[in-house]
Amino acid sequence: AVTTGAYRAVEFIKANIKLEGATKASVSDSKKVVEICTQYAQKGMFNIFLTVFFATLGFAFVEPYFFIGYLVSIALFGLYQAIFMANAGGAWDNAKKIVEVELKAKGTPLHDATVVARMRAAGALIVGKTNMHEIGINITGLNPHHGCTRNPYNDRYHTGASSSGSGTAVAAGLVPVAIGADGGGSIRIPAALCGLVGIKSTFGRVSEHGAFPLCWSLGYLGPIATNVRDTARAWAIMAGQDAHDVNTADKPEISLDESAPASLAGIRLGIYRPWFEHATADVVQHTDRLLQQLVARGATLHDVEIPELDAQRIAHIVSITSEMTTSMERHYAEHRRDFGLDVRVNLALARSFGARDYLTAQRIRTKAQALWARALSDVDAIITPTTGQTAPAIDERSLPDGNSDLSMSLRVMRFCQPANLTGHPAITIPAGYDHNRLPIGLQAIGRPWGERLLFRIAAMAEQIVERRAPTRWHPVLDA
Incomplete structure (x- = not known):
């Protein structure tokens, strides 16, 4: 009956409510939909009541002990009612899903993701969902379905992706x-290109429960914020064990030191110079300058070697695109033509990878974890630029269909991929601006569970670097 009511509600909505351009229904229309669903639910309940009542009453007359039999039958009826009511919530959930699917307008999920639930519990006001690159498969933020997310520092440039809307919303002052x-830099890239702080945790530090399982062995949830303190506080709220995510079990407790560091004395920073310099001149200049200033604040700098970085980048690409293709398979079969052209191209390329390629990538991952453990054995963090270049310019010709520039994507991602592959924590910190006044980010990659030290390094960097407001600046909290 509830399901029938849901379909009747859909018919009413299609016949009487104009959906084009509407963001929400009117109060009267909403009440009418609820009335239809409730009417059919009550009708079903009344039919059940009549059937069970007369059946139990007849059973009572047949029994030699009238009152005992009647009481037993009433008890059975009560039990049946309890079972029915226990399943009523599920029936209403199904009705909600029917309405959503029939209208092809998904509402909010029935349950918050763990990170969202924890932020709400801490007092955060969730104001909305932002744009992103379609299925997170590229680094620009150009989404042909919902528009191109633009950089608040210069709206002719991309924000970075795939968490492009998150980066823009924070950089423009709309939210703190x-x-x-982050599957391959998707927190750190928009944070770096928008002059913000963003952290990708150690694998298993932050619950993935409630997130779409797009790239389950490489994806991480986390915060992007204007400053280190807000990032650290949000991260501490999100992080920790979660019964819904087995990867978070038996992990070290969260600890955070919010005091401003007086120096970095005793902190050993590593640099692999051939890799560090594999970026544009502006990026190398500003990140190297900040690194030297961190050394002047007490840190010591040490050369390290990280072999086989190209193999690690390839292993990451094979792993993430294979997992994305697998997770999207059921949607792609039905909605292939609904995907943007760039997504279809990238998924088609990913389908060329076989099981042997994926297994080889996992062997490279295991070796990479050992190589990074060795590189970090004598230093506390390894410093790199966050991206190989600043924000790429928007090609207006690509707005209708998207674009797929793999060489540019790999250039932007090159310093972010290894931490996703190995599971090490990594943070991006503003490091200055290029000749176009576009932000540059510096990245610190730490040992597993070493987020606290990364925040300390970031807090010191924050004291050093000059920060500039973007040209598109709308500080809602200051209003």
């Missing part, structure tokens, strides 16, 4: 903190 997801 946003949640992002």
Whole structure:
């Protein structure tokens, strides 16, 4: 009956409510939909009541002990009612899903993701969902379905992706903190290109429960914020064990030191110079300058070697695109033509990878974890630029269909991929601006569970670097 009511509600909506351009229904229309669903639910309940009541009453007359039999039958009826009511919530959930699917307008999920639930519990006001690159498969933020997310520092440039809307919302002052997801730099890239702080945790530190399982062995949820303190506080709220995510079990407790560091004395920073310099001149200049200033604040700098970085980048690409293709398979079969052209191209390329390629990538991952453990054995963190270049310019010709520039994507991602592959924590910190006044980010990659030290390094960097407001600046909290 509830299901029938849901379909009747859909018919009413299609016949009487104009959906084009509407963001929400009117109060009267909403009440009418609820009335239809409730009417059919009550009708079903009344039919059940009549059937069970007369059946139990007849059973009572047949029994030799009238009152005992009647009481037993009433008890059975009560039990049946209890079971029915226990399942009523599920029936209403199904009705909600029917309405959503029939109208092809998904509402909010029935349950918050763990990171969202924890932020709400801490007092955060969730104001909305932002744009992103379609299925997170590229680094620009150009979404042909919902528009191109533009950089608040210069709206002719991209924000970076795939958490592009999160980066723009924070950089423009609309919110102090946003949640992002990072499979190959998708928190750190928009944070770096928008002059913000963003952190990708150690694998298993932050619950993935409630997030779409797009790239389950490489994806991480985490915060993007204007400053280190807000990032650290949001991260501490999101992080920790979660019964819904087995990867978070038996992990070290969260600890945070919010005091401003007086120096970095005793902190050993590593640099692999051939890799560090594999970026544009502006990026190398500003990140190297900040690194030297961190050394002047007490840190010591040490050369390290990280072999086989190209193999690690390839293993990451094979792993993430294979997992994305697998997770999207059921949607792609039905909605292939609904995807943007760039997504279809990238998924088609990913389908060329076989099981042997994926298994080889996992063997490279295991070796990479050992190589990074060795590189970090004598230093506390390894410093790199966050991206190989600043924000790429928007090609207006690509707005209708998207674009797929793999060489540019790999250039932007090159310093972010290894931490996703190995599971090490990594943070991006503003490091200055290029000749176009576009932000540059510096990245610190730490040992597993070493987020606290990364925040300390970031807090010191924050004391050093000059920060500039973007040209598109709308500080809602200051209003």
